[in-house]
Amino acid sequence: MSERPHFSQPLDDGIHDSLWQWAQETYGLKGVWQPLWLNGLPLGRLNDKWRDLLLRGWPDFLRENSDGLHLDGKNWRELGENLQQTAAGWRDSGLLPGWRNELFDVYSADGQSLFPLERSAFRPLGLMSHAVHLNGLVHRDGEWKFWIGRRSPDKAVAPNRLDNMVGGGIASGETSTNAVLRESEEEAGLNAALLGGMGLQNKIRSLRPVSRGLHNEVLHIFDVVLPATVRPKNRDGEVAEFMLMGVDELLAAMQNCEMMHDAQLVTLDAFLRYGLLDPDHDLSKWLRRIRFEEEA
Secondary structure, eight states: OOSSOOOSSOOOHHHHHHHHHHHHHHSSOOSOOEEEEETTEEEEEEOHHHHHHHHHHOTTTEEEETTEEEEOOSSHHHHHHHHHHHHHHHHHTTSSOOOOOOEEEEEOTTSOEEEEEEGGGHHHHTOOEEEEEEEEEEEETTEEEEEEEEEOTTOSSSTTOEEESEEEEOOTTOOHHHHHHHHHHHHHOOOGGGGTTOEEEEEEEEEEEETTEEEEEEEEEEEEEOOTTOOOOOSSSOEEEEEEEOHHHHHHHHHTTOBOHHHHHHHHHHHHHTTOSOTTSHHHHHHHHTBOOOOO
16 A cells, blocks of 8 residues: 555546536635735735725825725834734724634745734735645545544534544744644644654645635645544544545535535645646646745
């Protein structure tokens, strides 16, 4: 058995076309979004609701030009603190529910951390966040299968939906490797020793409108091949159950809209890397186009 998963037979054309239609309908910068410039860098995107709220909250500091809204501070620390206060005001007035009390870092295009900000403020401002996703694969009964988690019915976002084995945001000051190790312990009860063969496979950009604003996130995708005797076990109450699913089961879940959007995207990335997708199909070309690389 190869340690690297591989599928010798690609999916049929009809499945490719269906998955490509889903991707086109789900992802992309649809609608009207105004660029948000922070200290001269185009870091965010605003819909009309959050644009108007920013203009009301910062009447003396915001400049609106033909290229978008410009918000400047003396330095990044001051600007970040002021945005944090703005987000807290939205929370207190009931405009920003779901406050997480967690900080994510805002990065420049070349990967420099600029300032931390409350996680729940990223979508309203269209700022780029970072998250980790871990595909857990097992070779059992002569085929490669994926460990898939079902989210708790108590989750505020996408309750009961299917997810990758592990997933979660990268906290302020945290590396992607540290984040996936932390989330693996919390969500799946997997320690670092069991993840010794884990590796970062890809980074892709997920961009889609959501009810709160714009989901603009870089997905750091890790894969690990687990022994057939290992079974993930949730510890933090965020996963209701884990299931070992073959490709046919996963495709049925995708077609029935049972998977979270980004979890499905991450799984499709694995499908492409392991030979299930035709590299010349439009779906595969799009998956390669959304790969994320920091500017030099």
